[in-house]
Amino acid sequence: MPELPEVETVRRGLAPFMEGRSIGALTLNRADLRFPLPRDFRGRVEGRRVRHLSRRAKYLVIVLEGELSIVAHLGMSGSFRIEEAPGGLAAFHHPRSKDEAHDHVVFAMTGDGDGRGDVRIIYNDPRRFGFMDLVETDALDRYPAFGALGPEPTGNALSAGYLAGRFRAKKSPVKAALLDQRVIAGLGNIYVCEALHRSGISPERRANTLVTEEGDAAPVLEDLTRAIRDVIAEAIEAGGSSLRDHIRTDGSLGYFQHRFRVYDREGAPCVTPGCTGTVARIVQSGRSTFHCPVCQT
DSSP states (O other), rough: OHHHHHHHHHHHHHHHHHHEEEEEEEEESSBBSSBOOOTTTHHHHTTOOOEEEEEEEEEEEEETTEEEEEEOOOTTTTTEEEESSSBBBOOOOOOTTTGGGGEEEEEEEOOTSSSOEEEEEEEEOSSSSOOEEEGGGGGGGOOHHHHHHHOOOTTTTTTHHHHHHHTOOOOBHHHHHHHTTTTSTTTTTHHHHEEEEEHOOOOOOBGGGGGTTTBOOOOOHHHHHHHHHHHHHHHHHTTTBTTTTTOOSOOOBBBBBGGGTTOOTTTSSSOOOOOOOEEEEETTTTTTEEEOTOOOO
């Protein structure tokens, strides 16, 4: 499933082609994705100008004029591609996800006389685990999927002190605590594995052991907080990680997977300087966890 850096990459890729343009036409090639598409979806969004694109955790938010927003989730295999109208490809380098049988939602964006040509934004989703919803913009904070989310890993609200407060009473493994979206929004399996390795913390270590008896953040929790910020920032800069179905909006691949230190590297030597360990794979809560048993304690 695309994680936060992949969704942020999608947002940045779509913004120049959607922001300031109007949705001239909306084509719905089926009535549902993971869930039914919003009632009167076409009628409610056609003709509206896109004010801006934002992101909350792993959700893309398309804010429209008229106080209405589209909330979209890519699911397991969802992707957007950008085509010049009619038919030409806009900077599309990779043939992935072009099977028209899986083109479920098409936004025809008009240039509105601003010198930009018309484009089509096509949502393709072979597995149909993604979804789209319509929400009143002033009610976004109360949207059910957003209500319980923790702070973004890219924002100032994430600090070692904050994590100490959340971890103080947690006896669960630190990896499970980090994957809890109520603790940190948008942090997924890949980047948790990478951040734990960078900070030298075993994924099986209890979360409350990263907090002092006084309830403050232990130095290792300070290291983990920095590692989370760094790994997310680097992944966004690299355009995300192209694993399984994820590609960028221009069809090209994200490249952060070439910087993985442990994820999907089972049996490879640990890259920590001076470490003689080998990357191992364990299963936690049904998910693969990659770590170095030697330098992660």
